[in-house]
Amino acid sequence: MQNLNKILAFCLLCTLAGPLYSLPDDRQKPIHIESNQAERDEKGGTTVYEGNVIIKQGTILIRAEKVTVFSTTEGVSKIICKGKPAHYQQLPKMDGSMVLASGNTIEYRPALDQIQLIDNASLEQDGTIITGERIDYDVTSEVLKAKSDNTGRKRIQMLIPPTPQAKSANKETN
Template identity: 40%
Template sequence: MFSTILLISMGGNSLALPNDRFQDLSIQADSAELDDQNGTTTYAGKVIVEQGSMKITAAKVIIYGRNDNYSMVVATGKPARLSQIPKKGQEAVTAQANRLEYRITDETLFLIDNAAFKQEGTSLSGNRIEYDVKRAVVKAGGKSDASGDDRRVKMVIPPKALSTEEQPQE
């Protein structure tokens, strides 16, 4: 259960450059296993997934689905990392957690366990972060861990750049 919920409306409607989904998908790993009966493909060992500006690095990546009908991608690591450029000329959005889940059908990214999300200089961290890509809404939650430490949500917003007229005088 979340002890804290934070809703932020992020700019833009997408986490990716418009042409990323039309780029080749490249996956590198130490091993791969296709389980056709269960509809999963598992990549393990220093996994790198790239498509356009998107890059995922993880210890393990499992893709759920078959025949170009995929429902979810799960990346795990200590931490698993994702970066992607949302619009041309912008900084990459970065996310990391011990577990990244991207639910393709509802375009939602879940960052679970030691989660951190950064966009345009603003950073957000907590135990769990949920990013609704379609609506560009982030929810973050903190909770006490097994040791009893309170993992509250933390957000850091950098100051707005001042114009020349607004600069403090010495």
């Protein structure tokens, strides 16, 4: 009987702890869109939103001046956001930190969990900031690729903050 109580207690703990360690799948959440105006092309599968557009899906928040949503029979395939700049944020992991991104154009592919930041691109997470002409970011694998412009005049820049250990070591030596 005592072993049965231990097993039941363990199962109850596992059931309660599960939601604490897993982030809800943003792709499975509904997409909420607010704007000043919208136009839908049913045959073409596109909807254009204009004027202070706000998109929310789970932990994802997108702000832009103009957004075009491309749909297929399987749902939303791509979202293109335009702004000066447009902004994107998402919490990819419950125990992680917020990803903050911006670009004059943001292409978001919900099914692939990927974003492309184009023209004046910037991405920040955990104090690390990368800027460039284009940044491709895979949210699931946390892999990013950054590119400068074709002329090479606007190079990629990256800021990496010191680790907490390095900060405390610097204080001790000063």
